[in-house]
Amino acid sequence: MSHDDHHHHHHSDHDAIEAPDTSNSDTALLADALRLVLIDKGVFSAHDVQDQLSLMDTRSDRNGAAMVARAWVDADYRAAMMADSAAAAKTLGYDTKGTPLVVLENTNDVHNVIVCTLCSCYPVTLLGPSPEWYKSKAYRARVVRDPRSVLREFGTDIAADREVRVHDSTADMRYMIMPQRPEGTAGLSEAELASLITRNGLIGVAEL
């Protein structure tokens, strides 16, 4: 299943610094208790919950991947996406509900990466629920002041002559990275291209 395939890949990418620090919060405990009560009462099953979580995960970061794949093959779409990213998302059926979106393009000269140092702002519509490490204090504090080291922990080594540009997403915009199209993909279909695009690539902690 495609879900398992790309999730297997993601986990190996970010296990090293994944550090959930909210699992015992009051909110988390309340949500757990409510879920267990609803399962006990037969409103839904534990499998239903897992299926729904899987669906949210896969459906959402595939949205961002579909946008980028379209932009790779369609110059007009790419131009529209760079001019008004939220409007371009909507033309593919992804509605950010009025939240402005900015797509930032990686080039031979610039590598972009996203963080929210204030909390965990993230383009959920296009990337799904954010990974635990994105919300961790370690990522938020470190990637702004030492991005190259953090990127190396993700296996992403950016050449010294290429600018690393960190985008701190603390206000009203939401960001997604347009990774560089990998070499040797000229013959691939749009769907095949989309399958190459990882969530971490869309955050900017990985290249493709």
Add this chain to the structure above:
Amino acid sequence: MSVAHFAVGDRVQVRNLEVEEGLAGHMRAPVYCRGFTGEIERFCGIFGNPESLAYGRDGQPAQPLYRVRFRQIELWPDYRGAAADTLEIEVYQHWLKAS
């Protein structure tokens, strides 16, 4: 509603309203960029003031919002990356002054 005072490429300094005006509570301009000078990368639109919205008020007067680009070696004295590395962050107009 405030009018946008800055244009792309303008040099701006991030104010410290916590010190200048005794502002307290919810603030979106992180401490790490206060006092530093950067360049307007783009105008993002006009948005409710989060320092008001955070407390259930109306966010007025709404504030022009900009993306400001800083050089990393200026933000962090011990920065270990390349000299050309940058950081961009959205800052509301009332936190900015011409530099």
